[in-house]
Amino acid sequence: MERYQDSKLYRIRHSTAHVMAQAVLEKFPQAKIAIGPPIEDGFYYDFDLPRPLTDEDLAGIEARMRDIIREGHDFVRKEVSADEARALFHDQPYKLELIDGLERGGVDEYGEKTDEAPVISTYTQDSFEDLCRGPHVANTREINPDALSITFKAPAGAYWRGDENREMLTRIYGTAWETAEQLEEYLALLEEARKRDHRVIGQQLGLFTFSQLVGKGLPLWKPNGAILRDLLERFLREVQIERGYEPVITPHIARVALYEKSGHYPYYKDSQYSPFEVEGDLFMLKPMNCPHHIHVYKDDLHSYRDLPMRMAEFGTVYRYEKSGELHGLTRVRGFTQDDAHIFCTPEQLEDEFVGVIDLVESILNGLGLNDRRARVGIRDPQSDKYVGSDEVWEQAAQAIIAAATRKGLDFTVEEGEAAFYGPKLDFIVRDALKREWQISTIQVDYNLPARFELEYVGEDNERHQPIMIHRALYGSMERFVAVLIEHYAGAFPAWLAPVQVALIPVADRHIAYAQDVANILHSKGLRVQVDDSNGRVGGKIRAATQQKIPWMLVVGDRDAASSTVSVRLRSGEDLGAQPVLAFADLATRLVESKSLELA
Template structure:
């Protein structure tokens, strides 16, 4: 009699709601094949989610959501607990009831997986050509991928071309990406024997003793990796090795100098061509180039890296930005304050910055009475103003705002024009309130942030709620405090109906935060606005207010910055508008071009009328041809150019040329002034 072996079954729910019962161990590719061989040929990767009622922690192994570029923790899946939805290989056996999505090339998750697989293809090519190279990691990024490698000899442009050519050969082999496991100690010994110090570090940091190590093999190349990957190297269709740059091992300049080789990959050549066209547009909008061309700002080597000099035209734009911010702060119940640039070191010890932020501060300065440090933050100064006089519950909330200069030590090589600097102006505010007021105050901060973005022409943004990691010692405070704080921020977002993504472990050491990332005209995200909860500093500085019960109570505190920094926001504005600022921000709003010298007197009259109305106007009195003057105003992206000849001077009119639209014909000077005033008032981006 033949013994019958029972095979357990699992349930798989497809996106249409249908449920299939299949043997445990069935792969997503087998399910795709059972649906349609044509479907199986086009799917790239799978996404699974435990069916309702199942414990996420019992789900099958694989990688969580795709990692952020460069983060070791994200790269090696070091989150506190698995994500509900996970991306897995098509060859991954399913061992429990799951919801299943079969992802094709057009799905966003598929592109990240393709790029990570292409990084492995590049690593394969590098080792075949330069076997002495030691490998770090190779994550996908928003623009492509990179691989950190160690090699004493720098890679040249010819080397990069050779790597790209060999990658084509690796792709042509169509080797399958195969997941394998190995005992942790065996993997450590093998990598150590080969001098692969980075792999040893990653295994020691991101795996536990006794657990098997996840490896991926394609042909003769094997790498420590948790995946997932596309089915084979042949699925890598369009790719390019783009550049190489330096990167210190673990970000520490005392460690080995690595080489970071960048590349990009797409599922087809058309998408890759579009990507490089977009890069050309980004290059044309580079704020460093436009800043020089339009004479807005400079960074002077003799003064030092990361320090910004605002030129007159950039200064005018800065004034418009800051005037708007100050006026709106006052309208929203903030009081404007000013605090010193340097303060005693003891203050930073009380605040905790000396201990938790010291490496980002400049060294102490010894003065007559004590050691002083340049301020990296405005918050301790605002706290001292609050503490200078007793407060009652009737006084709260107290809102202090400051456009304050702060100084932070950025490492060499990390600075980038206006976007990453060592000295900057933070549009900082701190709100001191009762616990019962916190949710309303956070909601008001979010509304203020929306107003800032919309006023300056940004109508799309993404929101992240960063929470704590109770196992990370850098976070201070009790679980109860964190629960209240996170709950308040979450409730504020939900009251506004704003979608958000929770980011565990990314809070400030003193409390959770909401980060608002604007999306510019090219679809790029920029981290600028932030709202942060803090009970730590009120406790450290022993802040109080007298409650309705007559007793002293500790206030809670909200940090918020909406520009983030004036410098960074300005850099983003330059690139968003490609230097063609809205009328209300343009340093020169109107350019005047008299056709000949005999029209100069009338042009001066128009100039004065515009000045009297508050318009920033420039008259070109040079003895140059009219077209040359028009061309120069055009190069400087002036919103309006007014041309004045016999007809205009006799009828009190101006001939208007509008940026981006051309000749708009004649209109009365009075009507044009009214048009300017309306544009100034409305803050419209349209002319």
């Protein structure tokens, strides 16, 4: 398959970014230009502008872009020396900084190190010349003026070179396609994503809320949301017990000394809450569960016969997130991890790791999250933010790759994606709209066992150090529920639906019968709601459909007379009249099997 960077679409977007820069410079001749690359689905260009942009500005810029495109200008490439480039861009400070980087060699326009020879080139179309390595289309006519849009995102702030200590620029995003139909499709996908937004659906379905007085980033789970979350927790608890995990429970605060010993303290400084003093000693909210679990392990002297020991806890942790980073349930300041730590011998490591992969696959498959990829995260060789020796890191990475290979996983290996104490295997799921979410993570750790001097007595009657596997399947309950909401657009599988059955009496005189049916279904373990409001069938159907309730049972004279219910699915499908017990059997069977089907 052709790489995006080699595609015509990439060149179109890159060229459109230049056209946009020309239009912006025509409107604001004093503007300073930074960089403007193609990105997934579009492009952007960063500017230092004399004033904030308005919607009218954007509309004017977009209109001017169409004119420039229609005028049919060639893109002309020119190679220049560093000094010639400096002369060309003498009044463009960001370009001068880029030229310095190129001349020294080794730094590209994003500030990343590069091995390429520093050839400096410019591209010119019409009146606009930009420092750029290309590639571009030959002529602006290759851009379809009906397939671009710069108004789909508000103008945005962005730091120069992504560095929060540098200048804040104005970034204008745009999207460009080869045809108007592709643009339409893309905009429709954005619209669909907007409708599935878990924050919107969460409110509509009464799943969770936030309170200004409680504090930002601190979700309040309402009854419907708590049911959903509790079901997910119970599901995993049961499966974990089958697989030999043991539940543990640990507190939400601990002495700072614990995290100093674990080594987390310096690494997590920016994401921890300030310590507080209790009787002269410093404590803090726990940002992770592992040190606590380690002390559960350390309370006993373990034989190799005890291992592997698998400790699991839905552990709530607190991490400081800058206010601008908070987002619904996906970025919060207090969240619950479905955390577990496996303590094992070196011989057991690979089997244990494979066992966790099995567990991940069965849980995610069971929830309909079948589309996913795996990523082995190893150290960034440039960085010094990791603890432990090279041998130990190599050993851990090899164990992960061996286990992933044995499971036949399709995985990539990516530098810089490791935890600070060890390499990891992450599972990234794609939801119904093909968006990626990092969910499950499995990490191999030789470092914490060493720091805490963990031991077990081997067959040889000598003390040995166990290895730890850290793992979370859902990741955090908050983020996972958000992903499920967006994946299912709120229409959860029946076993997870907060209300599974809506009983809809045709008239008031059928409420008693509806209540009888509800009692029968409730006694079978189904979550049932009787709509006894003063409305007509149509209105009640509408209300239940909007709440994404899987089964609607309309009951009137005919049903009361024959002990039946008329079954309608939230999809609109009508299953007709069925005996109450037949429906109860159907529903309980689908719920118990965690089926994704409603019939």
